[in-house]
Amino acid sequence: MKTFQLKIEENKDISHFFTLKTKVIARYFFEAKTREDLINIKKYSLEKKIPIFILGGGSNIAVLSGKLDYLVVKNNYLKLEIIDENEKEAKVLISSGYPVSLLIAKSIDKGLGGFEYHQGLPGTVGGAIYMNSKWTKPLTYFGDNLIEAFLVDKSSSLKKVNRDYFNFAYDYSILQKTKEIFVEGVFLLKKDKKEEIKKRANFALSYRKTTQPYGVATCGCFFQNPGGVSAGYLIDKSGLKGFKVGGFYVSQIHANFIVNDGSGKKEDLLKLLEIIKNKVKEKFNIQLEEEVVIM
Ligand SMILES: Cc1cc2nc3c(=O)[nH]c(=O)nc-3n(C[C@H](O)[C@H](O)[C@H](O)COP(=O)(O)OP(=O)(O)OC[C@H]3O[C@@H](n4cnc5c(N)ncnc54)[C@H](O)[C@@H]3O)c2cc1C
Missing domain, CATH: 3.30.43.10 (Uridine Diphospho-n-acetylenolpyruvylglucosamine Reductase, domain 2)
Structure with a gap:
Protein backbone atom coordinates (compact mmCIF):
# COMPACT_ATOMS: atom_id res chain seq x y z
CA MET A 1 0.00 0.00 0.00
CA ASN A 76 -15.14 15.19 2.43
CA TYR A 77 -15.85 12.62 -0.30
CA LEU A 78 -18.24 14.32 -2.74
CA LYS A 79 -20.02 12.51 -5.55
CA LEU A 80 -23.56 12.61 -6.90
CA GLU A 81 -24.49 10.74 -10.04
CA ILE A 82 -27.78 9.62 -11.58
CA ILE A 83 -27.11 5.99 -12.53
CA ASP A 84 -30.53 5.03 -13.89
CA GLU A 85 -33.85 6.77 -14.49
CA ASN A 86 -37.27 6.55 -16.10
CA GLU A 87 -40.04 9.15 -16.41
CA LYS A 88 -41.12 8.61 -12.77
CA GLU A 89 -37.98 8.03 -10.73
CA ALA A 90 -34.20 8.04 -10.63
CA LYS A 91 -31.54 5.94 -8.95
CA VAL A 92 -28.89 8.28 -7.61
CA LEU A 93 -25.49 7.31 -6.23
CA ILE A 94 -24.49 9.70 -3.45
CA SER A 95 -21.21 9.71 -1.55
CA SER A 96 -21.12 9.65 2.24
CA GLY A 97 -19.30 12.96 2.63
CA TYR A 98 -21.98 14.84 0.70
CA PRO A 99 -23.48 17.62 2.87
CA VAL A 100 -27.23 17.13 3.34
CA SER A 101 -27.91 20.83 2.64
CA LEU A 102 -26.15 20.63 -0.74
CA LEU A 103 -27.90 17.34 -1.52
CA ILE A 104 -31.32 18.93 -1.00
CA ALA A 105 -30.40 21.96 -3.10
CA LYS A 106 -29.20 19.63 -5.91
CA SER A 107 -32.26 17.36 -5.71
CA ILE A 108 -34.61 20.34 -5.94
CA ASP A 109 -32.63 21.56 -8.92
CA LYS A 110 -32.92 18.16 -10.62
CA GLY A 111 -36.62 17.76 -9.72
CA LEU A 112 -35.99 14.72 -7.50
CA GLY A 113 -38.06 14.30 -4.35
CA GLY A 114 -37.28 12.21 -1.26
CA PHE A 115 -34.90 14.21 0.91
CA GLU A 116 -36.69 17.56 1.09
CA TYR A 117 -38.21 17.17 4.56
CA HIS A 118 -34.64 17.02 5.91
CA GLN A 119 -34.09 20.62 4.85
CA GLY A 120 -32.15 22.22 7.71
CA LEU A 121 -30.59 18.93 8.87
CA PRO A 122 -26.89 19.65 9.33
CA GLY A 123 -24.15 17.14 8.52
CA THR A 124 -23.39 14.61 5.82
CA VAL A 125 -25.16 11.70 4.14
CA GLY A 126 -22.88 9.23 6.03
CA GLY A 127 -23.78 10.67 9.43
CA ALA A 128 -27.49 10.75 8.55
CA ILE A 129 -27.40 7.06 7.55
CA TYR A 130 -25.39 6.08 10.65
CA MET A 131 -27.99 7.83 12.87
CA ASN A 132 -30.96 7.17 10.54
CA SER A 133 -31.78 10.84 11.13
CA LYS A 134 -35.43 11.72 11.16
CA TRP A 135 -38.00 14.42 10.68
CA THR A 136 -41.41 14.28 12.33
CA LYS A 137 -43.77 16.37 10.17
CA PRO A 138 -44.40 13.97 8.41
CA LEU A 139 -42.35 11.16 9.98
CA THR A 140 -39.48 10.58 7.55
CA TYR A 141 -36.17 8.79 8.07
CA PHE A 142 -33.03 9.49 6.09
CA GLY A 143 -32.64 5.79 5.26
CA ASP A 144 -36.15 5.54 3.75
CA ASN A 145 -35.06 5.86 0.11
CA LEU A 146 -31.85 3.85 0.28
CA ILE A 147 -31.73 0.81 -2.03
CA GLU A 148 -28.17 -0.39 -1.66
CA ALA A 149 -24.82 0.84 -0.43
CA PHE A 150 -21.07 0.34 -0.51
CA LEU A 151 -19.30 -0.05 2.82
CA VAL A 152 -15.72 -0.52 3.95
CA ASP A 153 -15.84 -3.43 6.36
CA LYS A 154 -13.71 -4.28 9.40
CA SER A 155 -10.99 -5.87 7.26
CA SER A 156 -10.91 -2.83 4.91
CA SER A 157 -12.68 -4.60 2.03
CA LEU A 158 -15.31 -2.82 0.01
CA LYS A 159 -18.66 -4.61 0.19
CA LYS A 160 -22.05 -4.05 -1.38
CA VAL A 161 -25.14 -4.44 0.79
CA ASN A 162 -28.84 -3.85 0.30
CA ARG A 163 -31.17 -1.71 2.44
CA ASP A 164 -32.25 -4.61 4.70
CA TYR A 165 -28.68 -4.94 5.96
CA PHE A 166 -28.98 -1.64 7.85
CA ASN A 167 -31.81 -2.74 10.21
CA PHE A 168 -32.99 0.86 10.24
CA ALA A 169 -35.05 1.91 13.28
CA TYR A 170 -35.56 5.04 15.39
CA ASP A 171 -32.09 6.64 15.74
CA TYR A 172 -30.53 3.35 14.63
CA SER A 173 -28.66 1.68 11.80
CA ILE A 174 -26.45 -1.42 11.94
CA LEU A 175 -23.36 0.78 11.37
CA GLN A 176 -23.57 1.75 15.07
CA LYS A 177 -22.75 -1.89 15.85
CA THR A 178 -20.43 -2.89 13.00
CA LYS A 179 -18.50 0.41 12.79
CA GLU A 180 -18.19 -0.15 9.05
CA ILE A 181 -17.64 2.92 6.90
CA PHE A 182 -20.55 4.04 4.76
CA VAL A 183 -18.94 4.99 1.44
CA GLU A 184 -21.76 5.52 -1.04
CA GLY A 185 -25.49 4.89 -1.15
CA VAL A 186 -27.84 4.35 -4.06
CA PHE A 187 -31.16 6.09 -3.37
CA LEU A 188 -34.45 5.88 -5.27
CA LEU A 189 -35.88 9.38 -5.72
CA LYS A 190 -39.22 10.36 -7.22
CA LYS A 191 -39.46 12.85 -10.06
CA ASP A 192 -41.67 15.82 -9.23
CA LYS A 193 -42.11 19.49 -10.07
CA LYS A 194 -39.25 21.55 -8.63
CA GLU A 195 -41.70 24.03 -7.06
CA GLU A 196 -43.55 21.22 -5.23
CA ILE A 197 -40.32 19.77 -3.79
CA LYS A 198 -39.17 23.26 -2.83
CA LYS A 199 -42.49 23.97 -1.12
CA ARG A 200 -42.12 20.86 1.07
CA ALA A 201 -38.50 21.74 1.87
CA ASN A 202 -39.47 25.29 2.83
CA PHE A 203 -42.32 24.01 4.99
CA ALA A 204 -39.91 21.77 6.93
CA LEU A 205 -37.35 24.54 7.32
CA SER A 206 -39.83 27.14 8.53
CA TYR A 207 -41.34 24.65 11.01
CA ARG A 208 -37.80 23.90 12.25
CA LYS A 209 -37.05 27.61 12.62
CA THR A 210 -40.14 28.24 14.71
CA THR A 211 -39.72 25.21 17.01
CA GLN A 212 -35.94 24.94 17.43
CA PRO A 213 -33.15 27.38 18.23
CA TYR A 214 -31.43 28.21 14.95
CA GLY A 215 -27.85 29.32 14.23
CA VAL A 216 -26.56 28.44 17.71
CA ALA A 217 -23.85 26.01 18.88
CA THR A 218 -25.72 22.77 19.57
CA CYS A 219 -25.99 19.07 18.60
CA GLY A 220 -29.74 19.25 18.02
CA CYS A 221 -31.85 17.00 20.25
CA PHE A 222 -29.52 15.74 22.95
CA PHE A 223 -31.60 12.88 24.36
CA GLN A 224 -33.70 10.16 22.75
CA ASN A 225 -37.45 10.28 23.25
CA PRO A 226 -38.00 7.51 25.83
CA GLY A 227 -40.81 5.18 24.71
CA GLY A 228 -42.06 7.81 22.28
CA VAL A 229 -42.45 10.49 25.01
CA SER A 230 -40.81 13.78 24.07
CA ALA A 231 -37.56 14.23 26.02
CA GLY A 232 -38.00 17.99 25.49
CA TYR A 233 -41.38 17.84 27.26
CA LEU A 234 -39.87 15.92 30.21
CA ILE A 235 -36.98 18.38 30.56
CA ASP A 236 -39.33 21.37 30.24
CA LYS A 237 -41.73 19.96 32.86
CA SER A 238 -38.76 19.39 35.17
CA GLY A 239 -38.41 23.17 35.20
CA LEU A 240 -35.13 23.25 33.29
CA LYS A 241 -35.85 25.53 30.30
CA GLY A 242 -33.13 28.18 30.30
CA PHE A 243 -31.18 26.40 33.08
CA LYS A 244 -27.49 27.18 32.74
CA VAL A 245 -24.21 25.67 33.95
CA GLY A 246 -21.19 27.78 32.95
CA GLY A 247 -21.41 28.29 29.20
CA PHE A 248 -24.00 25.54 28.51
CA TYR A 249 -27.76 26.00 28.84
CA VAL A 250 -31.07 24.32 28.06
CA SER A 251 -32.71 26.19 25.19
CA GLN A 252 -35.79 28.30 26.02
CA ILE A 253 -37.27 27.37 22.63
CA HIS A 254 -36.80 23.57 22.73
CA ALA A 255 -35.77 21.95 26.02
CA ASN A 256 -34.03 18.98 24.32
CA PHE A 257 -31.53 21.38 22.72
CA ILE A 258 -28.43 22.08 24.80
CA VAL A 259 -26.64 25.19 23.63
CA ASN A 260 -23.07 26.41 24.08
CA ASP A 261 -22.94 30.21 24.45
CA GLY A 262 -19.36 30.02 23.14
CA SER A 263 -17.62 29.85 26.49
CA GLY A 264 -18.79 26.31 27.40
CA LYS A 265 -16.26 23.92 28.96
CA LYS A 266 -16.67 20.16 28.93
CA GLU A 267 -17.03 20.20 32.75
CA ASP A 268 -20.06 22.54 32.41
CA LEU A 269 -21.70 20.18 29.93
CA LEU A 270 -21.06 17.11 32.11
CA LYS A 271 -22.61 18.87 35.11
CA LEU A 272 -25.63 20.08 33.12
CA LEU A 273 -26.27 16.57 31.71
CA GLU A 274 -26.11 15.11 35.21
CA ILE A 275 -28.62 17.68 36.53
CA ILE A 276 -31.03 17.10 33.63
CA LYS A 277 -30.93 13.32 34.02
CA ASN A 278 -31.38 13.49 37.80
CA LYS A 279 -34.29 15.95 37.67
CA VAL A 280 -36.15 13.96 35.00
CA LYS A 281 -35.53 10.71 36.91
CA GLU A 282 -36.78 12.32 40.14
CA LYS A 283 -39.94 13.77 38.61
CA PHE A 284 -40.95 11.08 36.10
CA ASN A 285 -38.88 8.03 37.10
CA ILE A 286 -37.55 7.96 33.53
CA GLN A 287 -33.88 7.50 32.69
CA LEU A 288 -32.92 9.72 29.74
CA GLU A 289 -30.43 8.25 27.25
CA GLU A 290 -28.30 10.36 24.94
CA GLU A 291 -29.12 10.46 21.24
CA VAL A 292 -25.89 12.32 20.63
CA VAL A 293 -22.68 10.29 20.23
CA ILE A 294 -20.65 10.86 23.41
CA MET A 295 -16.87 10.63 23.11
C1 LIG B 1 -29.28 22.37 14.65
C2 LIG B 1 -29.35 20.87 14.57
C3 LIG B 1 -30.53 20.27 14.14
C4 LIG B 1 -30.63 18.88 14.05
N1 LIG B 1 -31.79 18.34 13.62
C5 LIG B 1 -31.91 16.99 13.55
C6 LIG B 1 -33.13 16.38 13.08
O1 LIG B 1 -34.08 17.06 12.70
N2 LIG B 1 -33.19 15.03 13.06
C7 LIG B 1 -32.16 14.26 13.47
O2 LIG B 1 -32.28 13.03 13.42
N3 LIG B 1 -30.98 14.78 13.88
C8 LIG B 1 -30.84 16.13 13.93
N4 LIG B 1 -29.65 16.68 14.34
C9 LIG B 1 -28.51 15.80 14.69
C10 LIG B 1 -27.51 15.58 13.52
O3 LIG B 1 -27.48 16.71 12.70
C11 LIG B 1 -27.85 14.37 12.67
O4 LIG B 1 -27.79 13.19 13.43
C12 LIG B 1 -26.91 14.25 11.45
O5 LIG B 1 -27.50 13.40 10.50
C13 LIG B 1 -25.51 13.75 11.81
O6 LIG B 1 -24.70 13.82 10.65
P1 LIG B 1 -23.16 14.22 10.71
O7 LIG B 1 -22.59 14.05 9.36
O8 LIG B 1 -23.00 15.55 11.34
O9 LIG B 1 -22.60 13.08 11.67
P2 LIG B 1 -21.43 13.23 12.74
O10 LIG B 1 -21.95 14.02 13.90
O11 LIG B 1 -20.19 13.66 12.11
O12 LIG B 1 -21.28 11.71 13.18
C14 LIG B 1 -22.31 11.03 13.89
C15 LIG B 1 -21.92 9.55 13.94
O13 LIG B 1 -21.97 9.01 12.63
C16 LIG B 1 -20.75 8.36 12.32
N5 LIG B 1 -20.49 8.52 10.88
C17 LIG B 1 -20.47 9.69 10.20
N6 LIG B 1 -20.21 9.44 8.89
C18 LIG B 1 -20.06 8.11 8.77
C19 LIG B 1 -19.75 7.25 7.67
N7 LIG B 1 -19.56 7.71 6.42
N8 LIG B 1 -19.66 5.91 7.90
C20 LIG B 1 -19.85 5.42 9.16
N9 LIG B 1 -20.13 6.19 10.24
C21 LIG B 1 -20.23 7.51 10.05
C22 LIG B 1 -19.71 9.05 13.18
O14 LIG B 1 -18.56 8.23 13.36
C23 LIG B 1 -20.50 9.30 14.46
O15 LIG B 1 -20.46 8.14 15.26
C24 LIG B 1 -29.52 18.07 14.42
C25 LIG B 1 -28.32 18.68 14.83
C26 LIG B 1 -28.24 20.06 14.90
C27 LIG B 1 -26.93 20.70 15.32
Missing part, protein backbone atom coordinates in the same frame (compact mmCIF):
# COMPACT_ATOMS: atom_id res chain seq x y z
CA LYS A 2 1.28 3.48 -0.86
CA THR A 3 0.92 4.97 2.63
CA PHE A 4 3.15 7.90 1.63
CA GLN A 5 0.15 9.30 -0.21
CA LEU A 6 -1.87 9.60 2.99
CA LYS A 7 -1.31 12.99 4.60
CA ILE A 8 -1.78 12.35 8.28
CA GLU A 9 -1.50 15.18 10.81
CA GLU A 10 -0.87 14.79 14.52
CA ASN A 11 -2.43 16.51 17.54
CA LYS A 12 -4.60 18.69 15.36
CA ASP A 13 -7.16 21.12 16.75
CA ILE A 14 -10.41 20.07 15.04
CA SER A 15 -12.83 22.02 17.28
CA HIS A 16 -14.27 23.92 14.29
CA PHE A 17 -15.67 20.70 12.79
CA PHE A 18 -18.13 20.24 15.66
CA THR A 19 -21.40 22.16 15.86
CA LEU A 20 -21.27 22.09 19.68
CA LYS A 21 -18.07 24.18 19.47
CA THR A 22 -16.13 22.64 22.33
CA LYS A 23 -12.36 22.21 22.22
CA VAL A 24 -11.37 18.98 20.42
CA ILE A 25 -7.89 17.71 19.57
CA ALA A 26 -7.40 14.74 17.24
CA ARG A 27 -4.45 12.47 18.03
CA TYR A 28 -4.21 11.77 14.26
CA PHE A 29 -6.17 13.45 11.48
CA PHE A 30 -6.79 12.68 7.82
CA GLU A 31 -9.11 14.23 5.24
CA ALA A 32 -10.74 11.72 2.86
CA LYS A 33 -11.81 13.02 -0.54
CA THR A 34 -12.39 9.82 -2.50
CA ARG A 35 -13.68 6.26 -2.16
CA GLU A 36 -10.04 5.06 -2.35
CA ASP A 37 -9.06 7.41 0.49
CA LEU A 38 -11.67 5.77 2.73
CA ILE A 39 -10.46 2.27 1.83
CA ASN A 40 -6.76 3.13 2.17
CA ILE A 41 -7.10 4.94 5.49
CA LYS A 42 -8.94 1.95 6.94
CA LYS A 43 -6.09 -0.31 5.70
CA TYR A 44 -3.59 2.06 7.25
CA SER A 45 -5.41 2.10 10.60
CA LEU A 46 -5.39 -1.71 10.68
CA GLU A 47 -1.72 -1.85 9.73
CA LYS A 48 -0.73 0.70 12.40
CA LYS A 49 -3.31 -0.59 14.93
CA ILE A 50 -4.77 2.87 15.44
CA PRO A 51 -8.55 2.97 15.94
CA ILE A 52 -10.33 5.00 13.29
CA PHE A 53 -13.19 7.48 13.75
CA ILE A 54 -15.21 8.78 10.79
CA LEU A 55 -16.26 12.38 11.18
CA GLY A 56 -19.09 13.69 9.01
CA GLY A 57 -20.49 17.13 9.79
CA GLY A 58 -19.78 16.77 13.53
CA SER A 59 -23.39 17.76 14.28
CA ASN A 60 -24.30 14.81 16.49
CA ILE A 61 -21.18 14.37 18.59
CA ALA A 62 -20.33 15.73 22.05
CA VAL A 63 -16.65 15.30 22.84
CA LEU A 64 -16.54 15.29 26.62
CA SER A 65 -12.93 14.13 26.82
CA GLY A 66 -11.48 17.09 24.88
CA LYS A 67 -9.23 14.74 22.93
CA LEU A 68 -10.01 12.03 20.39
CA ASP A 69 -7.38 9.34 20.73
CA TYR A 70 -8.19 8.10 17.24
CA LEU A 71 -7.22 8.50 13.66
CA VAL A 72 -10.02 10.97 12.92
CA VAL A 73 -11.07 10.86 9.26
CA LYS A 74 -12.93 13.97 8.10
CA ASN A 75 -15.11 12.71 5.30
